[in-house]
Amino acid sequence: MSYLFPNYARDTIDLIDGAGSYVYDQNQTRYLDFTSGIGVSNLGHKNPKVLQALAEQTNKIWHSSNLYANKLQEQVAQKLTMGKDYATFFCNSGTEANEAAIKLARKATGRQKILTFKQSFHGRTYGALSATGQPALQAGFYPIVAGFDYLPYNQLVPLKEKLTDDVAAVMLEVIQGEGGIIPAEKKWLQAVEKLCKENNSLLIIDEIQTGVGRTGTFFAFEAYQVEPDIITTAKALANGIPVGAMLGKVELAKAFGPGSHGTTFGGNNLAMRVAETVITEINQPTFLSAVVAKGNFLKQELSQLIDQSDKVCAVRGAGLMIGVELDSPETLYTVIQGLKNQQLLALKAGKKVLRLLPPLTISQQELEQGLKIIRQVIQ
Ligand SMILES: Cc1ncc(COP(=O)(O)O)c(C=O)c1O
Structure with missing residues (x-):
């Protein structure tokens, strides 16, 4: 039994460590974090500063x-x-x-x-x-x-x-x-x-x-x-x-x-x-313009999925707050589970929107790695 109120639908993974854009669960499995703890760890995990x-x-x-x-x-x-x-x-x-x-x-x-x-x-x-x-x-x-x-x-x-x-x-x-x-x-x-x-x-x-x-x-x-x-x-x-x-x-x-x-x-x-x-x-122009550039890249690449997959209806957002509207709540559930199995954590928003909130410090390479997983799982 759990000693906690069941007011959260918790996943079984327990994130016990993190570094940069990655988090680690109780079994030392590493996940690319496209949640930032629901938009919290904008500077990534264990940021030195x-x-x-x-x-x-x-x-x-x-x-x-x-x-x-x-x-x-x-x-x-x-x-x-x-x-x-x-x-x-x-x-x-x-x-x-x-x-x-x-x-x-x-x-x-x-x-x-x-x-x-x-x-x-x-x-x-x-x-x-x-x-x-x-x-x-x-x-x-x-x-x-x-x-x-x-x-x-x-x-x-x-x-x-x-x-x-x-x-x-x-x-x-x-x-x-x-x-x-x-x-x-x-x-x-x-x-x-x-x-x-x-x-x-x-x-x-x-x-x-x-x-x-x-x-x-x-x-x-x-x-x-x-x-x-x-x-x-x-x-x-x-x-x-x-x-x-x-x-x-x-x-x-x-x-x-x-x-x-x-x-x-x-x-x-x-x-x-x-x-x-x-x-x-x-709050520095170089930091913020990098967020814009990374966000535009992610959004543009994800937008291609609208033509490539009948499961993707729309891609919305600004900077690194991006939503991919899917065709149904069932697809959303399957996609989030599929991403987790490929070691990428993502969120839901509304009934059928895949919500992506990676750390703002994410590197281009990590972003591309994440995109590859998202493309594979959705297609
Ligand atoms: C737009 C907005 N307002 C308010 C809140 C509530 O914030 P907190 O969970 O820190 O109380 C949230 C949390 O998700 C939010 O997204």
Whole structure:
């Protein structure tokens, strides 16, 4: 028997080690990692710079509580805001970052309604779950938090109809990750930003999966020339050390005064020291342009499968966040198992999308090796 809740459909392999783009299971079988732990290990496993940062901080203070000044938090926040006027709140996960965003949006605007999108995913705590546009994930947990409405993604008319003067915020992913790797259309996202401004509603962009270089820009929204009022990020921010962050325009900061919101572990020194290294490594033009080049290569090569295999319907995504839509959930299951048998780990998204999230540091040779396996298994 297992001593764990059965809330995850776990595979039997137990990943006990990793190096670069590879992970090793309990039998020392080596797998090419096209998951990065669901978009977390963006700098690969046992990255030397990350290891060094962690080791240095391990020998200093790990945790000092948020009762005291924290220079490391200030440094990470400054790097995250990239010269723009945002204030940052640190927490420990994506769902917590979204909780903070929802609370800030309501308090700062004095409005209650939040509009989100169908097949979105924002997390599992009550606020974030209520924002998630997937009834299946909410089933059994009612009553959820009131005030959320779910609109069709990439459509403007339903949004215009619902964007009334009691809407605090519109919340969205630039590429819906769990929902099936569905990118926002540029014109749509720019129109959403404009409509929000006209209505004095805040635009919250959830960059928890798309952020930290995953799509080829540090935040995915940068490729859309929009400027969100609130940004949430987590997952890859400390390459596996738990951390999350919520950035809000400075004019919103007064709504989060002393006592308004908080967390014990959020922004602890270990996570901050690693996050500082991760941002420094990833937020460089050469690093990000390499992600774009690798992503374009992978996407172009995979797109050929649309003509070559009747199982492949579409290839979508940006940078190294790529979805291969297959013809059925059964094909997806068979493909993921087939890849595992060929020692490549990959993910699912939505009902029938093969989701590929390799470490951003993956080499061209590893990428080609992965492609070869994917081609073989799908064909
Ligand atoms: C877009 C998005 N938002 C929020 C979350 C929740 O993050 P966490 O699992 O760290 O709570 C996820 C996790 O997959 C996500 O992909």
